[in-house]
Amino acid sequence: NAGVTQTPKFQVLKTGQSMTLQCAQDMNHEYMSWYRQDPGMGLRLIHYSVGAGITDQGEVPNGYNVSRSTTEDFPLRLLSAAPSQTSVYFCASSRVEGAEDTQYFGPGTRLTVL
Amino acid sequence: AQKITQTQPGMFVQEKEAVTLDCTYDTSDPSYGLFWYKQPSSGEMIFLIYQGSYDQQNATEGRYSLNFQKARKSANLVISASQLGDSAMYFCAMVIKAAGNKLTFGGGTRVLVKP
Numbered sequence: 001n002a003g004v005t006q007t008p009k010f011q012v013l014k015t016g017q018s019m020t021l022q023c024a025q026d027m028n029h030e031y032m033s034w035y036r037q038d039p040g041m042g043l044r045l046i047h048y049s050v051g052a053g054i055t056d057q058g059e060v061p062n063g064y065n066v067s068r069s070t071t072e073d074f075p076l077r078l079l080s081a082a083p084s085q086t087s088v089y090f091c092a093s094s095r096v097e098g099a100e101d102t103q104y105f106g107p108g109t110r111l112t113v114l
Numbered sequence: 115a116q117k118i119t120q121t122q123p124g125m126f127v128q129e130k131e132a133v134t135l136d137c138t139y140d141t142s143d144p145s146y147g148l149f150w151y152k153q154p155s156s157g158e159m160i161f162l163i164y165q166g167s168y169d170q171q172n173a174t175e176g177r178y179s180l181n182f183q184k185a186r187k188s189a190n191l192v193i194s195a196s197q198l199g200d201s202a203m204y205f206c207a208m209v210i211k212a213a214g215n216k217l218t219f220g221g222g223t224r225v226l227v228k229p
Contacts, residue, residue: 031215042118042205042219043159050214058216090159094215102149103217105159 002026004106006091012112013081021076021109023091030096032074033103036060036087043090049074050096081113116141118206118220126226127196134181135191135223137206145211148189150180153203153222162204165189193225201227 007022025032033048035058045058049068063085065077074093078085088110092103117140127133139148150162165173165180173180181190193200206220 033216035217040222042207042221043217044219045216048214048216088157092159092217096215102161102164103215104161105151108157108159110157 004091004093004104006089006106006109008109009107010110012114013078014114015082017081018077018079019081021078021089021091021111023074023076023106024072025074025091025093025104026072027093027104028071029093029104030071031103032068032091032093033058034064034066034074034076035090035092036085037090037108038087046076046089078111081111083113085111086113087111116143116146116208116210116218118208118218120206120220120223122223123221124224124226126228127193127200129198129227129229130195132192132194133196133200133225135193135204135206135225137189137191137220139187139189139206139208141187141208141210143210143212147209147211148180148182149207149209149217150178150189150191151205151207152200153205154199155202159205163191196225196227198227198229201225 004025034046035043047066049055091106094103146167148165152160163175179192203222207217
């Protein structure tokens with residue numbers, strides 16, 4: 001069972017470079033989201049989507065873009081990386097209805113921006 | 115806006131003893147859910163337990179139980195019979211049903227189990 005997959009696991013960028021973090025799930029979940037975790041802190045929501053073609057901003061959206069063309073995939077784009085974006089990025093998915101559903105997290109992508 | 119507070123940055127517990135991790139939350143919405151996640155040193159987020167605001171009984175999952183005190187807005191995690199593998203960061207999180215599935219996390223508590 002694949003669940004939620006993320007690629008790459010590790011990435012080093014230089015300031016100003018762009019890249020896309022990939023996230024995919026095979027559970028047919030409508031809801032997908034991106035979080036970042038800075039050292040010693042809890043996760044903070046960047047962007048989320050409640051279905052294909054629908055995205056919205058979370059708590060810390062600046063510097064990131066998302067799109068949702070399919071149910072399975074929810075890529076996160078950094079257009080011009082900054083050192084402040086050095087963090088661990090987690091993708092999560094769940095069904096939409098109710099808060100009873102746990103959210104399934106991917107393994108994370110550790111990003112360093114020099 | 116909702117807020118989750120975990121006041122214990124770190125704690126030691128002796129193997130086979132029980133440990134309680136504190137979590138308080140703040141929301142004016144009557145319908146919400148509370149989660150606990152474990153994050154071992156390998157980094158993945160592992161779901162432990164869930165409590166809904168309208169659930170009449172405290173949630174339990176194996177060695178994990180959630181001490182839900184709605185009036186005090188607290189949702190403490192109790193781990194019974196601690197094992198060395200319980201050493202990890204533990205996060206409390208909340209969703210507001212009216213706001214969808216967006217999780218708000220606390221700052222976490224690091225637990226170290228001593229043999």
